[in-house]
Amino acid sequence: AAENKFAKFLLSCLKCCFWCLEKFIKFLNRNAYIMIAIYGTNFCTSARNAFFLLMRNIIRVAVLDKVTDFLFFLGKLLIVGSVGILAFFFFTQRIKLVQDTAPPLNYYWVPILTVIVGSYLIAHGFFSVYGMCVDTLFLCFCEDLERNDGSPERPYYMSPELSEILLKGHLEPSKSNDSQG
Numbered sequence: 305a306a307e308n309k310f311a312k313f314l315l316s317c318l319k320c321c322f323w324c325l326e327k328f329i330k331f332l333n334r335n336a337y338i339m340i341a342i343y344g345t346n347f348c349t350s351a352r353n354a355f356f357l358l359m360r361n362i363i364r365v366a367v368l369d370k371v372t373d374f375l376f377f378l379g380k381l382l383i384v385g386s387v388g389i390l391a392f393f394f395f396t397q398r399i400k401l402v403q404d405t406a407p408p409l410n411y412y413w414v415p416i417l418t419v420i421v422g423s424y425l426i427a428h429g430f431f432s433v434y435g436m437c438v439d440t441l442f443l444c445f446c447e448d449l450e451r452n453d454g455s456p457e458r459p460y461y462m463s464p465e466l467s468e469i470l471l472k473g474h475l476e477p478s479k480s481n482d483s484q485g
Contacts, residue, residue, distance in 0.1 A: 332351050332354070332355060333351075334436070334439060335351070335354035335355070335358060335439065335443065336350045336351035336354050337350075338354065338436075338439060338440050338443050339351070339353050339354045339357075339443065341440075342443070342444065342447070354443065357443065357446050357447065357450070358443075358446070360446075360450075361446050361449075364442075364446070364470070365442075368438070368442055372435065372438050376431045376434070376435065379427070379431060380424065380427045380428060380431060383423060383427040384420055384423050384424045384427060387419060387420065387423040388416065388419065388420045388423070391415070391416045391419040391420070392412075392416055394406050395407075395409055395412040395415055395416055396412055441466075444462075445462055445466065445470060448460055448461050448462050449471075
């Protein structure tokens with residue numbers, strides 16, 4: 305409650321540090337739980353293994369994270385926009401099919417904004433499940449890439465489509481060596 309500038313500065317620095325710590329712990333928890341589901345090891349071992357696996361593939365993690373964030377943003381925008389437009393046409397009674405069921409409103413922006421906020425929350429919930437699936441598939445891909453080399457003795461377990469997308473530059477030298485021999 306005091307107006308001490310140093311205390312305010314220190315408090316804002318601590319808020320920033322705790323925000324970063326919270327984001328890191330959420331990231332670590334998410335990937336640790338995935339590794340627990342894959343191997344059944346304890347939390348600390350799984351968290352360490354997931355962290356080091358992701359750090360060994362940091363470029364792929366960054367690219368995949370940004371691409372999926374962008375695609376999920378577009379998906380949420382599409383869902384919220386289409387539901388918002390549909391709600392606008394419904395509450396302004398411009399849809400002939402349901403014109404009699406729509407209540408006559410003097411001020412229709414409140415229900416439209418409520419529907420938009422609700423649709424965003426629902427879309428966010430569904431896309432968070434898809435995000436967890438993407439992270440799980442990515443960790444499995446990284447494990448497969450580290451444990452196997454694609455040879456007949458140790459083949460990759462990933463689908464050919466996934467390997468074609470994610471291993472474009474990685475598999476080219478082995479294919480060219482096979483065609484020369």
